[in-house]
Amino acid sequence: MKTKALAILFALFLLTLPVRAQFNKLYDFGSGTDGSEPRFSEIVIDGSVFYGMTCNGGGLDRGTIFKCNLDGSGYIVLHTFMGGSVDGSFPEGSLVISGTTLYGMTCNGGESDLGTIFKIETDGSGFSLLHSFSDAIADGNNPKGSLIISGTTLFGMTEAGGGSSMGTIFKIGIDGS
Numbered sequence: 001m002k003t004k005a006l007a008i009l010f011a012l013f014l015l016t017l018p019v020r021a022q023f024n025k026l027y028d029f030g031s032g033t034d035g036s037e038p039r040f041s042e043i044v045i046d047g048s049v050f051y052g053m054t055c056n057g058g059g060l061d062r063g064t065i066f067k068c069n070l071d072g073s074g075y076i077v078l079h080t081f082m083g084g085s086v087d088g089s090f091p092e093g094s095l096v097i098s099g100t101t102l103y104g105m106t107c108n109g110g111e112s113d114l115g116t117i118f119k120i121e122t123d124g125s126g127f128s129l130l131h132s133f134s135d136a137i138a139d140g141n142n143p144k145g146s147l148i149i150s151g152t153t154l155f156g157m158t159e160a161g162g163g164s165s166m167g168t169i170f171k172i173g174i175d176g177s
Helices: 002-016
Strands: 044-047 049-055 064-069 076-080 095-096 101-106 116-121 129-133 140-150 153-161 168-171
Touching: 044 095, 095 140, 101 140, 116 140
Parallel strands: none
Antiparallel strands: 044 049, 049 064, 064 076, 095 101, 101 116, 116 129, 140 153, 153 168
């Protein structure tokens, strides 16, 4: 009886010990070309791979899109943002995935340097802009946050632009229509 009571007390004691969560660092940003400051971005998991963006870093320090295996191996930069009229710069937000295509936004770059919506294949091929934001009343500019996908339509918001210059909510087809 004493042995049973001691065993129960010991089991209760073990239950009161703190449980440590398992934490494993998977990758250190740091070379500059691999990206830096992955702020406002969540990773997107597809099978055994995850995808994400960095706001800075890359060749011209304008951000990157990357992929990495869930165990931290195989880190690869899929795209380095260069800015200008045919590329975005400074992505802030998360990617969304549909099939093998990733979609996202940059808050600068594009034709008017007021942000873009882009797509890229998960293997890094096929990068293209779906939309360049302008300063027109009918358009917003400087998109922030993340896109949401529903069927074949992307939804998002801009920080500025629109009729009152205080931002917009928009939708665009995954083909740019």
